[in-house]
Every structure is written in structure tokens, then in C-alpha cells.
Amino acid sequence: MVRHSKHAYQPYTKKKPEKKEEKIPEGAIRLPGGLLDTNAGFLIQEDEVVEETELTIVQEPGPLLGAGLLRCLECGNDFQDSSLYKQFDHSVCDDCRDSEEKAHIITKTEAKHEYLLKDADLDKREPTLKFLVRKNPHNPRWGDMKLYLRLQIEKRALEVWESQEEIDAAKERRTENREKAKMKKLDKSVKELRKAVRTSLWTKDLSSHKHEYGEETYDEDSDMYSKRCTTCDHELQYEKM
Known part of the structure; x- marks a missing residue:
């Protein structure tokens, strides 16, 4: 009697993968050559049909309720x-x-000029202020603008200067210093202009001059003779022996 081994060869049939049913758009007609007539006025290749896939939709978490x-x-x-x-x-x-007052936006340049703030007051001082970035409407090549909330800028200015009176006083000092600098620059320009005018009016004649005398005259009181140059009014006096 022949005993069969448990590991005896047992033939099996490899299961063929199921052919995936090709999906075509609803109402489309398959044409020879792998073309599909979409009934929309154009033909497409059948292999260009994109199968519908599940999309993963990521949504931002909504605001918390109750304690949030x-x-x-x-x-x-x-x-x-x-x-x-x-x-x-x-x-x-x-x-x-x-309210326009509550949502008023101000540029970084305006904040520095109007409230006398420095870059460090806006960018490094804690807590740092949030801002929006927008293209410069005057010229995009000038770089992006930083837009701040005016209410927060006013609060930051009071933190730096302690009071609105200090801000106003600092503005007056800067205005006075600016006017003094302008006057100093103007005075310097006027002095340089006057110097240039004097230089243009007065030129030193370095060329040699030869006197051309006119007629000789005699002074009886001094018993002296004289004659005057006709070009430079130089007078030559002499006596005759």
C-alpha cells in the first residue's frame, strides 16, 4: 500500500486578477482607435479618462465652543x-x-513717522505686533508693504514714550532741529553763491601793461611837468633841467 505524503504535489490553478472595468464618461460613445465621443463637441483618448478617486479634504478646525x-x-x-x-x-x-476707527490700517513708514517708532519697537519689542503684507500700489518693485492696525500702533507708542504729550514734544523738537538744519544748509549755499559771484566779477590781470601817455602839462606852482596814461589814468610827474 502506497502512503501519500502530506507534502505531495498538488496542482493548483493561479487565479487571474480580475480585469478592472474601465469607466467612461456617462453618455460617451467608444469609437475605433481608442477614441471617445463625449457628445460635447470634441473627442478624447480613452486612456485620458481619469477615474474618480476619493479626495481627502482637510478643513481648518473650527472655533472652540464654550470655554473657547x-x-x-x-x-x-x-x-x-x-x-x-x-x-x-x-x-x-x-x-x-x-467702525473705520477700529479697523484702520497704517503702513510701517507712517507708523515710524507719525508715532516716532523705530524698527526695533515694531519688530523686536515684546509682544511682537502682527501685520499684513501687501504689494506696494505705487510701484511693485519698491518691495512689499507692512500694514499694522493703528490701534495697536498707538498702544505701542504709549509704551515707548509713556504719554501723548511726550510724543508731541519729541515731534516739536525734531521739527525745530529739521528747520535749523535747513537754515544752516541755506546759509551755506548763499555764502557759496556770493563767493562765486565775487570771484566771477574780480579777475586778476596778470598781463603786462604798457602806458600810453597823452600830452604833457606844466604846473607853474610846483615847476613840475606831468602826463597821464590814456588807458589806466596813471600820472607821471617829472621836472626838466
């Missing part, structure tokens, strides 16, 4: 989110944002 509510600094009401909070971390709801 924000309190508006203007009206005191709770709100979930607002444009001013997103852009500048400024806790003001969208209803109060409609």
Missing part, C-alpha cells in the same frame, strides 16, 4: 472668531469692526 469663546473689547459680547482676531490677534468682533 472670545470677549469683544468694544461691546463686551462673546464671539467665536473675527477677521481682526485672525489678522492681528485683536479681540474685536466683526460687528464692531465695521
Whole structure:
């Protein structure tokens, strides 16, 4: 009796992969040559049909409810989110944002000039201020503009200068110094202009001059003779022996 081994060869049939059903757009007609008539006025290659795939949609998490509510600094009401909070971390709801004063934007250049702030006051002083970046409307090649919320700039200026009176006094001092610098520059320009005019009017004649005398005259009182140059009025006096 022949005993069969458990590991005896057992033939099997390899399962062929199922042919994936090709999908074509609804209403399309398959034509020879791998073309599809889409009934939309044009033909496409069948292999260009992109199969529908599942899309992963990433959504930003919504605002937290309950404990995550924000309190508006203007009206005191709770709100979930607002444009001013997103852009500048400024806790003001969208209803109060409609006021032009609350949402007024100022450029970095204006902030430095109007409130006498330095770059370090805006970029490095804690807490750092958030800003928007926009193309320069006057000339895009000048670089992007930084836009700040005016209310936050005013608050930062008071932190630096301690009071509005100090800001105004510093502005007056800078204006006076600027006027003094202008007058000093103007006086220097006037002096240089006067010097240039005098130099142009007075030129030293380095060429030799030969006198051409006129008629001789005699002075009886001094018993002297004289004659005068006709070009330079030089007078030559002499006596005759």
C-alpha cells in the first residue's frame, strides 16, 4: 500500500486578477482607435479618462465652543472668531469692526513717522505686533508693504514714550532741529553763491601793461611837468633841467 505524503504535489490553478472595468464618461460613445465621443463637441483618448478617486479634504478646525469663546473689547459680547482676531490677534468682533476707527490700517513708514517708532519697537519689542503684507500700489518693485492696525500702533507708542504729550514734544523738537538744519544748509549755499559771484566779477590781470601817455602839462606852482596814461589814468610827474 502506497502512503501519500502530506507534502505531495498538488496542482493548483493561479487565479487571474480580475480585469478592472474601465469607466467612461456617462453618455460617451467608444469609437475605433481608442477614441471617445463625449457628445460635447470634441473627442478624447480613452486612456485620458481619469477615474474618480476619493479626495481627502482637510478643513481648518473650527472655533472652540464654550470655554473657547472670545470677549469683544468694544461691546463686551462673546464671539467665536473675527477677521481682526485672525489678522492681528485683536479681540474685536466683526460687528464692531465695521467702525473705520477700529479697523484702520497704517503702513510701517507712517507708523515710524507719525508715532516716532523705530524698527526695533515694531519688530523686536515684546509682544511682537502682527501685520499684513501687501504689494506696494505705487510701484511693485519698491518691495512689499507692512500694514499694522493703528490701534495697536498707538498702544505701542504709549509704551515707548509713556504719554501723548511726550510724543508731541519729541515731534516739536525734531521739527525745530529739521528747520535749523535747513537754515544752516541755506546759509551755506548763499555764502557759496556770493563767493562765486565775487570771484566771477574780480579777475586778476596778470598781463603786462604798457602806458600810453597823452600830452604833457606844466604846473607853474610846483615847476613840475606831468602826463597821464590814456588807458589806466596813471600820472607821471617829472621836472626838466
